[in-house]
Amino acid sequence: MERGTDLSKKSVVVIGAGNMGSALLMGMKGLPLARLSFVEADSGKAAAFAAKSGLSAIPTLRQALLEHDIVVLAVKPQAFPALMASSATDFRAGTLILSIMAGLRTETIRSAIPVPVSIVRAMPNTPALVGQGMIALSATEDEAFYLAEQLFRCVGQILRINETLMDSVTAVSGSGPAYFFAFIEHFITAAREQGFDEEAAGRLVIQTVKGALILLEKSGETPESLRCQVTSPGGTTEAALKRMDVLGFRRLLSEGVAAATARARELGQ
Known part of the structure; x- marks a missing residue:
């Protein structure tokens, strides 16, 4: 071949x-x-x-x-x-x-x-x-x-x-889509908690995620750079991200991926 x-x-x-x-x-x-x-x-x-x-x-x-x-x-x-x-x-x-x-x-x-x-x-x-x-x-x-x-x-x-x-x-790309689906699911719930009905919450979240991914792909910039562009000092985005960091958002993602890797190894034994 x-x-x-x-x-x-x-x-x-x-x-x-x-x-x-x-x-x-x-x-x-x-x-x-x-x-x-x-x-x-x-x-x-x-x-x-x-x-x-x-x-x-x-x-x-x-x-x-x-x-x-x-x-x-x-x-x-x-x-x-x-x-x-x-x-x-x-x-x-x-x-x-x-x-x-x-x-x-x-x-x-x-x-x-x-x-x-x-x-x-x-x-x-x-x-x-x-x-x-x-x-x-x-x-x-x-x-x-x-x-x-x-x-x-x-x-x-x-x-x-x-x-x-x-x-x-x-653990990263094989299981990865499920991480995004779970994030979007909970993001929609958070939007509904702020007063939106299910249809409006779904449209707001899904298009936001879709647009962000297309921007990342087409801009040629890093995720960090694009995040910083949206995160004005003392603004709403900064408030949200700081709260997420306090609650362990990064750690949850890291440990979740590690758990998936460990399970993949177990399946091979």
Whole structure:
């Protein structure tokens, strides 16, 4: 596999059509692949997604592993032992495995498969559902990375990292959208406490957050610089930020991310 790998000669199957698996499948539909299929244990979900996407549901995992060049493991890490117990011997030598299972190390996956395979670990996040994901990739082989990059960039931006940082990236960008959703949820509640109805509070908060992120992206300035521009000495913004600091806003965020990293490590044990 080289940087200019011809995708039209590659067949891809995604194991698991949950939120992330289905997002990847919908994004990959636009790629010039030889074949794109999926496996989903829930027959009702499989039929519904096949009808929605126009993609083929492969009836058995064995068939999927034997017939495809690239296998995307989009199942929960807790499901990996059972999956390997039933299907490890069905992998073909030379298969490229793309794993989005949080916490599971490359060597853990490799040691469970009795034939030589290439493995790339990936950590996407839910904005991939709208093509705005942040996908971290860890690969020991450049050729495998280049192919994974071509496949995943259809749903967002790519960052190559060392595998030692994969648990940390899981905590930052993998879980990160939920931190923002929780912040927005509580921000809306705070707005309602100041007298706004739910619709007005939602509009005020969501557009404020959206506008702030676009400003940050397009201005080329740092978050600190933009914060200081809004924070006039003795003003309302300063009053709010000082109170948040007293209550431990920075510490809460830091410890929350650290807890997510620790949990990712636990999942890999």
